[in-house]
Amino acid sequence: MSVRGQQAFVDRRPEVAHARSEEDPVSTPPASTAPALRFGVNYTPRRGWFHSWHDFDPAHAREDLAQIAGLGLDHVRVFHLWPLLQPNRTLVRTAAVDQLAHLVDLAGEAGLDVLVDGVQGHLSSFDFYPEWTRSWHHRNVFTDADAVEAQAELLRVLGRALAGRTNLIGLQLGNELNNLVEHNPVTVQEVNHYLDTLLAAAREGLRAAAPGRLVTHSAYDAAWYGDDHPFTPEASALKGDLTTVHPWVFSGDCARRYGARSPQVLHLAEYGVEIAKAYAEDTTRPVWVQETGAPEPHVPAADAPEFARATVLNAAGCAQLWGVTWWCSHDVDRSLADYPELEYTLGLFDSTGRAKPIATALADTIAELRAEPRPGQPRDVALVLDCSPATRSVSGPGGSYFEAWMRLRARGVRPAVVLASCAEDPEYLAARGITDVLRTG
Amino acid sequence: MSVRGQQAFVDRRPEVAHARSEEDPVSTPPASTAPALRFGVNYTPRRGWFHSWHDFDPAHAREDLAQIAGLGLDHVRVFHLWPLLQPNRTLVRTAAVDQLAHLVDLAGEAGLDVLVDGVQGHLSSFDFYPEWTRSWHHRNVFTDADAVEAQAELLRVLGRALAGRTNLIGLQLGNELNNLVEHNPVTVQEVNHYLDTLLAAAREGLRAAAPGRLVTHSAYDAAWYGDDHPFTPEASALKGDLTTVHPWVFSGDCARRYGARSPQVLHLAEYGVEIAKAYAEDTTRPVWVQETGAPEPHVPAADAPEFARATVLNAAGCAQLWGVTWWCSHDVDRSLADYPELEYTLGLFDSTGRAKPIATALADTIAELRAEPRPGQPRDVALVLDCSPATRSVSGPGGSYFEAWMRLRARGVRPAVVLASCAEDPEYLAARGITDVLRTG
Numbered sequence: 108m109s110v111r112g113q114q115a116f117v118d119r120r121p122e123v124a125h126a127r128s129e130e131d132p133v134s135t136p137p138a139s140t141a142p143a144l145r146f147g148v149n150y151t152p153r154r155g156w157f158h159s160w161h162d163f164d165p166a167h168a169r170e171d172l173a174q175i176a177g178l179g180l181d182h183v184r185v186f187h188l189w190p191l192l193q194p195n196r197t198l199v200r201t202a203a204v205d206q207l208a209h210l211v212d213l214a215g216e217a218g219l220d221v222l223v224d225g226v227q228g229h230l231s232s233f234d235f236y237p238e239w240t241r242s243w244h245h246r247n248v249f250t251d252a253d254a255v256e257a258q259a260e261l262l263r264v265l266g267r268a269l270a271g272r273t274n275l276i277g278l279q280l281g282n283e284l285n286n287l288v289e290h291n292p293v294t295v296q297e298v299n300h301y302l303d304t305l306l307a308a309a310r311e312g313l314r315a316a317a318p319g320r321l322v323t324h325s326a327y328d329a330a331w332y333g334d335d336h337p338f339t340p341e342a343s344a345l346k347g348d349l350t351t352v353h354p355w356v357f358s359g360d361c362a363r364r365y366g367a368r369s370p371q372v373l374h375l376a377e378y379g380v381e382i383a384k385a386y387a388e389d390t391t392r393p394v395w396v397q398e399t400g401a402p403e404p405h406v407p408a409a410d411a412p413e414f415a416r417a418t419v420l421n422a423a424g425c426a427q428l429w430g431v432t433w434w435c436s437h438d439v440d441r442s443l444a445d446y447p448e449l450e451y452t453l454g455l456f457d458s459t460g461r462a463k464p465i466a467t468a469l470a471d472t473i474a475e476l477r478a479e480p481r482p483g484q485p486r487d488v489a490l491v492l493d494c495s496p497a498t499r500s501v502s503g504p505g506g507s508y509f510e511a512w513m514r515l516r517a518r519g520v521r522p523a524v525v526l527a528s529c530a531e532d533p534e535y536l537a538a539r540g541i542t543d544v545l546r547t548g
Numbered sequence: 549m550s551v552r553g554q555q556a557f558v559d560r561r562p563e564v565a566h567a568r569s570e571e572d573p574v575s576t577p578p579a580s581t582a583p584a585l586r587f588g589v590n591y592t593p594r595r596g597w598f599h600s601w602h603d604f605d606p607a608h609a610r611e612d613l614a615q616i617a618g619l620g621l622d623h624v625r626v627f628h629l630w631p632l633l634q635p636n637r638t639l640v641r642t643a644a645v646d647q648l649a650h651l652v653d654l655a656g657e658a659g660l661d662v663l664v665d666g667v668q669g670h671l672s673s674f675d676f677y678p679e680w681t682r683s684w685h686h687r688n689v690f691t692d693a694d695a696v697e698a699q700a701e702l703l704r705v706l707g708r709a710l711a712g713r714t715n716l717i718g719l720q721l722g723n724e725l726n727n728l729v730e731h732n733p734v735t736v737q738e739v740n741h742y743l744d745t746l747l748a749a750a751r752e753g754l755r756a757a758a759p760g761r762l763v764t765h766s767a768y769d770a771a772w773y774g775d776d777h778p779f780t781p782e783a784s785a786l787k788g789d790l791t792t793v794h795p796w797v798f799s800g801d802c803a804r805r806y807g808a809r810s811p812q813v814l815h816l817a818e819y820g821v822e823i824a825k826a827y828a829e830d831t832t833r834p835v836w837v838q839e840t841g842a843p844e845p846h847v848p849a850a851d852a853p854e855f856a857r858a859t860v861l862n863a864a865g866c867a868q869l870w871g872v873t874w875w876c877s878h879d880v881d882r883s884l885a886d887y888p889e890l891e892y893t894l895g896l897f898d899s900t901g902r903a904k905p906i907a908t909a910l911a912d913t914i915a916e917l918r919a920e921p922r923p924g925q926p927r928d929v930a931l932v933l934d935c936s937p938a939t940r941s942v943s944g945p946g947g948s949y950f951e952a953w954m955r956l957r958a959r960g961v962r963p964a965v966v967l968a969s970c971a972e973d974p975e976y977l978a979a980r981g982i983t984d985v986l987r988t989g
Contacts (some may be wrong), residue, residue, distance in 0.1 A: 155639070156636075158635040158636060158639060158641075161602075161632065161635065161641055161643070161644070162641065162643045190631065191602065194599040194602065195597075195599060195884045195885060195886070196885040196886055197883060197884060197885040198596070198599060198883070198884060200599075200602055200603065202602065202603045203602070232684055232685070233679045233680070233683070233684070233685060234679060234682065234683035234684060235679055236679075236682070236683070238674045238675060238676055238677075239674070239885070239886050241675065241677070241682070242674070242675035242677070242731055243673055243674070243675060243730075244673070244674060244886055289684075290683055442638060442639070443636045443638060443639060444636060444637040444638040444680070445636070445637055445680050445685060
């Protein structure tokens with residue numbers, strides 16, 4: 108376990124970090140006392156990708172984790188597979204849960220903290236559904252009461268199994284659950300009920316954990332930028348202990364549209380953090396850049412080191428940033444078929460275990476930030492975002508709001524984002540340290 | 549390994565058993581020299597059903613197999629799970645193949661021969677598809693060239709791994725592959741290409757095996773009785789080394805329609821064998837009653853022992869019967885959810901491992917048949933089946949042909965089935981020992 112790491116997320120728990128209290132409505136934002144940023148990587152096992160769970164080999168995991176720790180990273184995010192954890196609706200395999208706990212312990216031995224994602228669900232274009240949700244047994248995983256209860260039970264079991272691990276950052280419901288929407292139609296209200304049910308279950312499972320363990324969920328960018336998408340920005344920004352963002356440069360064709368070295372690409376993660384803060388009610392709520400990466404050809408390999416450096420430095424300039432978790436540790440081996448091309452190139456290490464230039468760039472950038480912390484500062488200028496769930500694409504790459512924000516940013520302004528509904532609320536603006544409100548058009 | 553068993557299936561290989569040669573067109577059918585019948589069970593692991601492959605425990609398998617052998621059965625049919633064997637299109641897990649080989653060896657230690665089914669595929673209402681065939685990666689498992697080649701490769705790998713096992717009966721493509729038609733639309737021609745490709749792959753894999761190893765495929769009753777179903781009776785009766793039939797009493801609602809103790813139910817397996825023989829070109833081709841069972845409530849538990857006894861004795865009266873393989877060894881434990889009710893009651897042993905009355909009845913019947921073999925005799929009376937692929941339901945439960953055949957049977961006649969296309973071919977009729985041809989209506 109990383110003591111520094113533990114300190115960091117204990118300090119950021121919502122219940123101890125609410126700056127905007129009734130007693131002190133215009134308190135100074137806590138940027139100057141912000142805990143150290145967390146830097147980590149999404150762990151993709153080098154040998155056999157996540158199929159390695161079938162044949163979990165602690166020695167292989169130990170080797171991968173040592174490489175990761177060797178870059179100076181402080182945490183990993185890990186993923187088991189739903190059909191392996193819960194092959195029958197009423198059977199959670201003890202052996203699979205034990206594997207996961209073992210991996211958490213191996214990470215601890217390497218000095219790494221761990222966020223565990225529970226229900227996968229979706230990973231790198233593949234959807235892992237247990238057979239009891241498919242084909243003749245089709246169940247909508249978001250709305251079928253028994254399917255939701257089964258996922259809740261899985262999270263309770265995982266929480267109980269992991270609660271005692273001192274290097275546990277927390278339990279996330281699953282990776283980008285909204286990737287399952289395409290094959291499981293669902294309404295906003297049903298998503299909210301689903302998330303609330305599963306978050307409660309994860310909390311219940313973790314009841315025995317030390318204070319400060321996070322319970323979170325995650326979504327891919329459609330939640331922020333997809334008109335009428337049933338996972339809403341509010342669900343991301345209000346549910347769970349912090350807001351996670353996965354600002355990918357292929358979202359809205361960002362890198363193709365603006366160029367791999369464009370300000371839009373280099374400030375995309377920073378922008379994602381500011382958008383997330385705008386939708387929060389708690390003005391001190393942390394935001395975690397939980398996935399970002401350099402997928403070829405969107406970001407050519409030659410540009411990847413600078414992309415990584417700029418992405419981390421620009422995101423680190425945001426107050427309330429929890430940390431950055433790179434996607435991913437190891438390239439998918441080309442002996443495995445059918446991945447989108449970009450999945451074969453996203454690793455900090457290649458499939459033979461060799462560190463790529465982007466790994467060095469990321470390690471160096473993190474070392475610099477640790478040697479000379481530059482706490483994120485409040486932003487006194489804000490650009491008003493006026494959209495509805497049906498028009499939220501204005502705030503995504505290609506959208507008018509996105510482009511206006513980026514134009515300001517390229518001119519050296521560091522704009523915050525405020526929703527139109529808050530733009531004339533002096534108390535709210537003060538809590539965020541905003542003194543100037545700009546509008547587009 | 550069972551020496552008797554080996555002898556049995558070596559003798560039945562098509563290449564040594566063709567009685568209808570050019571030189572001797574009216575030779576006497578070989579019923580009187582028929583090898584001993586084979587009796588076995590479809591092995592459903594008592595603990596964890598097929599999910600036990602995730603945590604394969606040789607001690608558990610050994611215990612189950614000893615119970616099976618204790619009934620006097622000589623073989624088992626075994627099933628691994630496709631997503632566990634081949635989680636990526638280009639990755640066949642060595643560990644999973646080794647498990648399967650290990651199970652074959654454990655069966656051998658118990659004195660049991662083994663048929664291995666390769667691609668599951670479908671088991672007891674659940675469809676097990678690898679993720680590379682579903683969701684965003686949807687591929688039609690019958691028609692996608694890469695998906696077919698992947699299954700062929702899996703069968704080659706299994707064949708190579710199992711070829712050296714002396715107690716191997718053979719390699720079947722998979723359990724009732726036509727259950728996958730509903731979610732993978734396919735034409736007759738495409739099915740035929742699929743089956744030919746996979747049968748060739750299984751043969752190629754088994755190349756190093758001792759002579760006499762079977763390569764087979766299987767289908768549920770829609771192949772025989774489903775109008776316009778793309779798996780045809782001809783595909784069952786012409787492809788592979790023998791014809792398998794799975795005459796289930798719930799097909800066409802047989803037991804509900806006629807009653808659990810009706811002649812239609814008690815002669816259903818026998819009828820299935822005779823139907824299968826009618827579609828064969830090789831008049832000596834063996835037929836294997838590879839699945840039959842006593843599902844509640846179709847067959848009440850009190851009637852199950854007599855159902856088992858009658859089913860076996862009536863089928864044993866058929867010339868060219870290879871054997872009978874009961875479904876199944878062990879009840880599904882009720883701690884596992886979502887199975888159709890009948891799956892919880894199909895075992896010879898209950899989920900605590902206790903032998904049920906049907907187990908004793910089956911064991912006693914088999915012992916009698918072994919003590920006093922009653923070789924199946926040729927049938928001199930045949931009832932002409934005149935149907936097309938689009939009208940084959942006349943031959944299934946509820947159909948006019950089925951009912952006419954059963955009326956004759958109830959009167960003590962033992963009718964063969966001949967297709968209308970063969971009904972006036974004296975050479976063919978002589979080869980089958982048919983002297984009287986009857987027609988319905």
